Amino acid sequence: MAAISRQRITGFSNPTVKFLRSLRDKKHRRRERRFLAEGLRLLTDARESGILPEMLVMAEGRDPHSLTDALENAVAGAGGTIIETPPDILAKITGKANPQAIAGVFAELDTPLSTLDRTAAPIWLVAQALRDPGNLGTMLRTGDAVGAGGLILIDDCADPFSVEAVRASMGAVFTQRIAQARWEEFLPWLRAGDGQLVAASLRDAVPYRGAPYSRPCFILVGNESRGLPEEYEAACDLRVTMPMRGRADSLNAAVAGAVLAYEVLAAFD
Amino acid sequence: MAAISRQRITGFSNPTVKFLRSLRDKKHRRRERRFLAEGLRLLTDARESGILPEMLVMAEGRDPHSLTDALENAVAGAGGTIIETPPDILAKITGKANPQAIAGVFAELDTPLSTLDRTAAPIWLVAQALRDPGNLGTMLRTGDAVGAGGLILIDDCADPFSVEAVRASMGAVFTQRIAQARWEEFLPWLRAGDGQLVAASLRDAVPYRGAPYSRPCFILVGNESRGLPEEYEAACDLRVTMPMRGRADSLNAAVAGAVLAYEVLAAFD
Structure with missing residues (x-):
C-alpha cells in the first residue's frame, strides 16, 4: 500500500483537495470525525503529545526543516498518507492567503464523559454554550497552563475542532481531554463521584479570592x-464573585475562566 | 440646519453609505479619525459614559425601544445627524448578514500620552505590538473590570477602534482612556513620574503571586x-512568572494580562 501513502496533487478539483477543504466546515467535520490543524509548531506539539495526523499535507518548495522531516518520517512510519501540493492549493485548503507550509488531518479527539478519569487532575474547565471558537481554544490553552485535565463542553458550544479553536489552543487541543455532553448527562455524571462545581456568579456568591475550593x-x-442559566448556577457547590470596578458586570468568558482557574491553582498549592 | 441633521437613505451608492462602509477599513478610519460602533447596548454604554455618536444610523422597521428613543433624542439635541435606512443597507455598512438595528459614528477617543493623568487609577494596562483586535478589546474590557485607567498601546498594535476591538470591549472603549505611543516615547514619559512597570516574563522573575506591586x-x-523584546523586559521594574504546568510556555496575551491585573488588584485591596 506504499503507493497510496504518498501522493502529489496538482489539481484544485482533486477529490482529496475537496475533502480537505470540506473539513473547514463543521457539518463535514462532524460527519468525517476528522479535523485540520495547520503549521509546523502545532503539528510538532501534536507529535510530542503522541498524536500523529492520518494525513500530512505539505507545500512544495517549502523551506527544509528537521521538524518537518521528523513529522514526515513519523507519519510514514505509522502508515499515514503524505501529500505534496503547490502552495496555492494548500492556501485553498486552509482558506488563508498566506498558509503555513504544512497541515495535518487528525481524527477527532473527543473523550466520552463516561470514560473521563476525574482524579487525573485537580482542575477541570467546563464551558456552557460557548459560541466563540477562539474562546474555546483559549480555554484549552489556559487549561494546559494550570495543569487542568481537560475541557468539558456542555450544551451547544462552538466546535473545539474548528480551525480557529485549534489555532487559539496553541497545541492544547492535543494535550487536554475534550468531552461533550448535555447538562442532563453532565450533572449526574459529576454527582456520581467527587467533584466541586464552581461558577462565577452574582447570586448568593462569596469572593473568589480565598473561597473554599476543593479537588x-x-x-x-x-x-x-x-x-x-439560573438553574445551572443553583446546582453549583460554590458560587464566587470577582471584583467589577467599572461599568461592566462581566468579563470575557475565557478571561473569567482563567482568572478563576489561577485562583484555584494557587489555593491548591 | 435641521434639514441636514435627519436623512433617509435608500440607495447603496449614496455617498454617506460609502463613507460609513469605509470606516470598516483601518486606513479610512485613520484618515477620518472616526469609528463605527454597532448595537443598542454598546451605543447606550457610550451615552451613559457621556459620549454621543456624531451620526446615528437606524434600520427602518426596527422594533421600538425606549433606549433607542433616548439615543435619538440625545444625538438630535447635540446637533448630530440621524439617518434611517433599510436593513439591507445597514447590513452592507456593518458587513454583517444580521446586523444590529442601530450603529453610530464616533470621533476617535485617543488621549495623547502627555495628557494622561496616571494618578487617576491604580492600574494601567500596556499592550506592546498586539496584533489581534479581539485581544485589545478584551484587554479594554478587563481594564474596566479591574478599575484600570486605560490601555496604552506601544509600537504597532491592532486598531483599538476596529469593529472587532470595539465589539470585544463591550463598551469599555468608551470608559477606558486609550493612548498610543512608541516605546521611545513611553519609557521617558513613564520615568518622568511615579509608576511601576511590570511584565510577565521567564527571565529573572519572581512568582506573580504576592509580588511587591506598587501604584x-x-x-x-x-x-x-x-x-x-528582551530590552523591554529589562526596562521593567518587576518581572513576574505565572505557573505553567503543561506543555505550553505562555498564555493568551489578554488572559495573561487579566490574571496579572486581578492579582495586582488583590494586592492593592
Missing part, C-alpha cells in the same frame, strides 16, 4: 452573552 | 507570538 474542582463558564 | 502599576503585555 477535583470543575470551573463552569457560561455563554458569552447570556451567562449561565 | 500606579503598569502591566505590560507583549506580542501574541514573539512576546516582549
Whole structure:
C-alpha cells in the first residue's frame, strides 16, 4: 500500500483537495470525525503529545526543516498518507492567503464523559454554550497552563475542532481531554463521584479570592452573552464573585475562566 | 440646519453609505479619525459614559425601544445627524448578514500620552505590538473590570477602534482612556513620574503571586507570538512568572494580562 501513502496533487478539483477543504466546515467535520490543524509548531506539539495526523499535507518548495522531516518520517512510519501540493492549493485548503507550509488531518479527539478519569487532575474547565471558537481554544490553552485535565463542553458550544479553536489552543487541543455532553448527562455524571462545581456568579456568591475550593474542582463558564442559566448556577457547590470596578458586570468568558482557574491553582498549592 | 441633521437613505451608492462602509477599513478610519460602533447596548454604554455618536444610523422597521428613543433624542439635541435606512443597507455598512438595528459614528477617543493623568487609577494596562483586535478589546474590557485607567498601546498594535476591538470591549472603549505611543516615547514619559512597570516574563522573575506591586502599576503585555523584546523586559521594574504546568510556555496575551491585573488588584485591596 506504499503507493497510496504518498501522493502529489496538482489539481484544485482533486477529490482529496475537496475533502480537505470540506473539513473547514463543521457539518463535514462532524460527519468525517476528522479535523485540520495547520503549521509546523502545532503539528510538532501534536507529535510530542503522541498524536500523529492520518494525513500530512505539505507545500512544495517549502523551506527544509528537521521538524518537518521528523513529522514526515513519523507519519510514514505509522502508515499515514503524505501529500505534496503547490502552495496555492494548500492556501485553498486552509482558506488563508498566506498558509503555513504544512497541515495535518487528525481524527477527532473527543473523550466520552463516561470514560473521563476525574482524579487525573485537580482542575477541570467546563464551558456552557460557548459560541466563540477562539474562546474555546483559549480555554484549552489556559487549561494546559494550570495543569487542568481537560475541557468539558456542555450544551451547544462552538466546535473545539474548528480551525480557529485549534489555532487559539496553541497545541492544547492535543494535550487536554475534550468531552461533550448535555447538562442532563453532565450533572449526574459529576454527582456520581467527587467533584466541586464552581461558577462565577452574582447570586448568593462569596469572593473568589480565598473561597473554599476543593479537588477535583470543575470551573463552569457560561455563554458569552447570556451567562449561565439560573438553574445551572443553583446546582453549583460554590458560587464566587470577582471584583467589577467599572461599568461592566462581566468579563470575557475565557478571561473569567482563567482568572478563576489561577485562583484555584494557587489555593491548591 | 435641521434639514441636514435627519436623512433617509435608500440607495447603496449614496455617498454617506460609502463613507460609513469605509470606516470598516483601518486606513479610512485613520484618515477620518472616526469609528463605527454597532448595537443598542454598546451605543447606550457610550451615552451613559457621556459620549454621543456624531451620526446615528437606524434600520427602518426596527422594533421600538425606549433606549433607542433616548439615543435619538440625545444625538438630535447635540446637533448630530440621524439617518434611517433599510436593513439591507445597514447590513452592507456593518458587513454583517444580521446586523444590529442601530450603529453610530464616533470621533476617535485617543488621549495623547502627555495628557494622561496616571494618578487617576491604580492600574494601567500596556499592550506592546498586539496584533489581534479581539485581544485589545478584551484587554479594554478587563481594564474596566479591574478599575484600570486605560490601555496604552506601544509600537504597532491592532486598531483599538476596529469593529472587532470595539465589539470585544463591550463598551469599555468608551470608559477606558486609550493612548498610543512608541516605546521611545513611553519609557521617558513613564520615568518622568511615579509608576511601576511590570511584565510577565521567564527571565529573572519572581512568582506573580504576592509580588511587591506598587501604584500606579503598569502591566505590560507583549506580542501574541514573539512576546516582549528582551530590552523591554529589562526596562521593567518587576518581572513576574505565572505557573505553567503543561506543555505550553505562555498564555493568551489578554488572559495573561487579566490574571496579572486581578492579582495586582488583590494586592492593592
